[in-house]
Amino acid sequence: MEEVVIAGAGPVGLRLAAELRLAGIGVTVLEPRPAPDPRSKALTIHPRTIELLASRGLHERFLSEGIPIPTGHFGMLDDRLDFRLLDTDFQYTLAIPQARTEELFEEHALAAGARILRGHRVTGVTDTGDAVEVAAEGPDGAYALRAEHVVGCDGTRSTVRQSAGIAFPGTTYSLVGWLADVVLDAPPEGGYSRATDHGGLMILPLPGGLHRMIGCAPEDVRSDWPGEPTLDEVRARAVAIAGTDFGLRAPVWLSRYTNASRQAERYRAGRVLLAGDAAHQHMPAGGVGLNVGVQDAMNLGWKLAAVMAGKAPADLLDTYHDERHPVGVDLLESTQAQTALFAAFSPDGQQLRALLSKMIAEQPGFARGLAERLSGLSVRYPPADPAAHPLTGLRAPNLRFRDGPCLLERLRSGRHVELDFADGRDELAGSRPDWASVRAALIRPDGHVAWATEDPAAPRPSPW
Structure with missing residues (x-):
């Protein structure tokens, strides 16, 4: 009998595994990928997540490798949010590729004693009341595990969520943006964002000399998948929006993203729980997704460990849903609002962007409130x-x-x-x-x- 089986060795599953091991709980992580993905969907670690890493003594490696950025954006507005006004030791975001975050998290989870099986996939789960039967496939074929609890950290197409019969309502996509990790011979200084009636473009520096270009244009407001972007397409979009291609060349990764937004109706169904993208799907606006997922794991980890150790009653796990589901609601509200700003290409939309940007510049309370929300520092769990x-x-x-x-x-x-x-x-x-x-x-x-x-x-x- 396994104590906890985690489906997915992304940042959320790995952080949860280490948190459970800190309390002495046995953990097996099943991950379909034979090796970590070198491509990085996420780049940003927000102040609240850095605090949580510091609360486990993990932050120094991230601080030594990440690029600190003291401002953030909301909806790619021209005026940026100043994180230096926040009440935290970490008044910045860190730009660090998700691939490196996963490597550091995996090192920590393994050192803590977690068992991580790569090339192994969860194909189904059945909660029998006194345990969870886990159907899995590995390099040697199908097999079964029996666990006290299973946590689905297996992404937006979560097998765990579907097997548990947890609904995932929301909206399909209506916007298909693009991203490119490239070399820029003439990069802008620091972070860059610009929005015009030709589209929006944001550029972020990456460790190792690369830059990420992220954008969308009026022709990206669509409900059909146009295929992956080409370098020529990215170059043409950049020139149309910014008047230059910044000398882009040598692409490492070209991809697209959408604004599909969904949330699991329940984060707990008996002995089955969900965290990260398995619980919420959204537009990657402001780089919040990885952070909310890691914060899910930190909320769940100590509660699950306390219940399994017999220190706390089983209904403590209900507070995981009660506390984190509203955070997911706020997450979708914020990212969907930012989607509307990304796609505000009309003259009226441009005026809306100008007004909100002016409010950030002229209304410190409004700007600070957005920064606290984006950074994760404003979360409050309502007391009983x-x-x-x-x-x-x-x-x-x-x-x-x-x-x-x-x-x-x-x-x-x-x-x-x-x-x-x-x-x-x-x-x-x-x-x-x-x-x-x-x-x-x-x-x-x-x-x-x-x-x-x-x-x-x-x-x-x-x-x-």
């Missing part, structure tokens, strides 16, 4: 008790103390962290007005506030 302290459910900032390690370092064990300010043991260093009157708090393994009080005599709750 409506009378709970206002901090409950919020992500805790990296609190620093006059004595001892900071909060992110204290979270590295993957366990709850209790803070006691009443007896001076955890005296805060620096100004934290929102925490000034807090006398005690309990921080969840994923960095959200489980409980807080201003009463020094209040009884301390159980983590579960």
Whole structure:
């Protein structure tokens, strides 16, 4: 009997595997690809995800290899969001190819003791009530596994989701954009974005001297698949939008993307759970997909481990759906809104873009709100008790103390962290007005506030 079987060794499955191993849970990951994909769908790691990596001591490798970008875009608007205004140690996104993220995550998962079987595919799952029967195929043919729980991290066409009978409602695509990883002989400085009635174009620097060009044009508003783009097509689009092709040559990868948007109705069905793209499909706007998936894994990991270890009741797993499904709803709302801005090629659409861009430049509160949402820092899980302290459910900032390690370092064990300010043991260093009157708090393994009080005599709750 396996403890947990994870379908998919992408970033989400690998991060979840390591998180479960941190708690001593046995994990087997089945991945159809015989080797990691060198092509990178995702490039961006957002501030909240960097915080989560730091809470497990994983961030330094990413910081040493990624390119920090202190601004972000919303809908490819001209005025960018300034992450330097955010309340975090990591006031930037990191540009790092998904292929490298997967390599680093896989190294960590293997070092933690996860079993990763490449060339093995989940072909079906059946929840029998007391276990999950997993049908699989490997290099030597079909075989079966029996597991206490199965987690589908197997993408938008998830076999696990379909086998579990979980609906995946949403919309099909109406926009087909393109991307190109190329060499640019005359690249723009830093990040670049431009939108005209000829289309929109964004250029991002990649480690290793490459650049990614991402764009869409009026002729891309369509519901049929035009085939993969050619270098000549990308060159013609760039010239039409930017007036130059930036000396593009030597393509490494040419591909397309769409704005299809769907979300699983349930993230849990008995002993079967979903995370990442298996739970939500969307336009790759703002580079949020990988980040939301990793944050799914961090929410699920400690809960599943606690239930399997007998520390918490089984219904703790229901809170995974209750907390993360609304985040997926917000994700689709944001990416679909950005799709409308990407495709706003008409004169009226261009005026809408100009107005919203002006609001980002002139309304700091509006701009900061978008940046907090895009970065993942604004997520709050509604507390079960409506009378709970206002901090409950919020992500805790990296609190620093006059004595001892900071909060992110204290979270590295993957366990709850209790803070006691009443007896001076955890005296805060620096100004934290929102925490000034807090006398005690309990921080969840994923960095959200489980409980807080201003009463020094209040009884301390159980983590579960």
